Amino acid sequence: MSELKELAGFLHDQNPQVRMLATQHLLPYTARNSPQFDIWFNNNCEPVKDLKALLKDKPQIASQAITALVNVSQNASVRRVLMDEEFLNLVFGIITNPVHGLADLSCMVLCNLAKEEDFVRILDMKVPLREFSLSRNIIDQLMDLFVKGTNHGINKYANFDFLANVFADMTRFEKGRKYFTTIQEYDNVYPVSKLIVFTEHNSMLRRTGVSAIIKNICFDAPFHKTLMDEEGVNLLPYLFLPLAGPEDLDEEDMEGMFDELQLLPDDKKREPDMFIMKTHVESLILLCATHEGREHLRSRKVYPIIRELHLHVEDEDLQALCDQLVQLLVRDEATEEVEKATENPPDEEDAIIEVD
Template identity: 30%
Template sequence: MEAIEEISQFLDIGTRLDLKSIALQHVLSVTGSNDGIELLLSLPEIVRQLVLLVQDNSTSVCKDAALSLINISAYDGGANALLVISETSKMRPDEKPNDNLVHTCLRCILDKQNDLADPCCMILSNLTRAHSLTERILAVVNNSGYAWSAIIAAFTAQKYNEKGATLHYLGPVFSNLSQSITMRRYLLDKEHCVIQRLLPFTEYVESTVRRGGIVGTLKNCCFDTEYHAWLLGPKVDILPRLLLPLAGPEEFNDDDNDKLPIELQYLPENKTRDSDPDIRTMLLEALAQLCATREGREILRDKNVYVILREFHKWEKDRAVLLACENVVDILLKKEEEIGLDNLREVTIPEEYKEKFKKMDEEYINDS
């Protein structure tokens, strides 16, 4: 504790570069363990100094500070501490350096010449991971002076950052924040149709992080049943984007083929399915959410989703993914008279049955 406290005096942004670098490297090594992070969190001024050092004139200092903050933000207590610093910042948005980490990360991400754009995306991804923090982070973002439209534009641009940053980790940021109804209302705004700009990334083979983040975002948006008809309609047309990563090269007879969305008809012989089981599960969970409403179920049946899932089930080996697939198929094969409800989300399941179903699922997944 005393050694870390002594180091604090050398972490000032105005300190001589060599002393500052040595002190920062020591702090970075301390963030390599949970005990070390706990120690730093007991000294919030040092954590605040790290935020300021991300904006240092020295590239090496900036990178070491960013790595330290990535490690700290990955720790639940660290994410909250960093958010508190941002929330209580007394600095103006135009001040630099700035101790509002959320604001600072957004500034770096939206600066096309910034070398720290990707580390800053990773920091935001960590900060937004805890569901309990999402509304607070959204409030800080909304007070940052940066618009979500600019952030989405940076993410969807072909090559936004001129220094080679990919911004892939904005995908998990969107996924994490879309747990909040506030964020989903923005993404599902019918006038601006923001969600449609994210759809192409369900097949973004260059990055599992980006692809998984967007699939997670779409899955979260499918929880809002009042938007199902719009999501499945021509304005958004989400269904082909959810099905294509689950589809293989199988050929169907003309009758089955003609019922499929046009994008899934006559797929090439080299068509492959998504390689990541977690992403495949999220795609199936999104389809399951779309089955919550009668209108959604009828559209999925009319679009012959079953035949894609039938072939997918033959191919899939992961038990957890198979279970997710079977959950969708079971609903689609039932007649509406058997289901007896327009909206399955309105069903109240007693707690004892929830535990029973959970146990049955676990037994299925673990059954070798």
């Protein structure tokens, strides 16, 4: 351990070649399960602070440093060392630079930092304007990178998929959910409406993060009406489509169903990841929290989709969630039947009398 501590001291050596070698040799000890991980806490986390400084070093050194930071920032104590505004601005500067080769790795660092509730203070941070965005708010620029930068649309070295996990962790906290469910002045759009379009993206990372974002926001019942408003966010088609398969449905099943859900092609595939499918069904369950929500789901024919999902996907946990959703959907119908029977009791000759 003493040799490793001595090696860590070379992270701030004046010779760049020495800094490079020190960073390379310390990388194996950045894994959180490394028995020697404690070296990063040495001298009040001085090695971590050195890694922060190395992000401004020569490209080869910065590349090694950001890789190390991705690993060590999985530790909560290390994250608190990295949460100062100067470091955040440095990382944001890398991510928003359209020609920087370390943008995606820097997004991975943000994925870890976003696990801290204090991270949501970035909602109040501003940065210089970039050509891809009309806002100086860093969160708006990150959103623009995620939407416009997919498939290397902004930076040929980055696709910004990891930002999905950043946003997902932010929506665990009330302040984060409020941002995604509030129309933004700079583009007059609900941020969440920009994200739901990725529920069928080819990147599993994006789909997983977006499914978590949707579920977290669905915990806020007052926003359900806006989520399901077909003139607003219009969430439901983006939840239904990943759950739908190629099965033929009869006319009664399709009456009231979204146009994009009707007559799906024979090669239509369901979401291949079981975790994502379960998350979508859990979101639908949360949307059943109000009578209005259940009515809307029924009118848009969620039941045939869930029925076919239950029949064609053999996963007990998913099937249990489907059963739970169906029970919530039929609850009001059962109540209405009782009310009708009470209001209009059967004639005596039609009544069935059970005798012990």
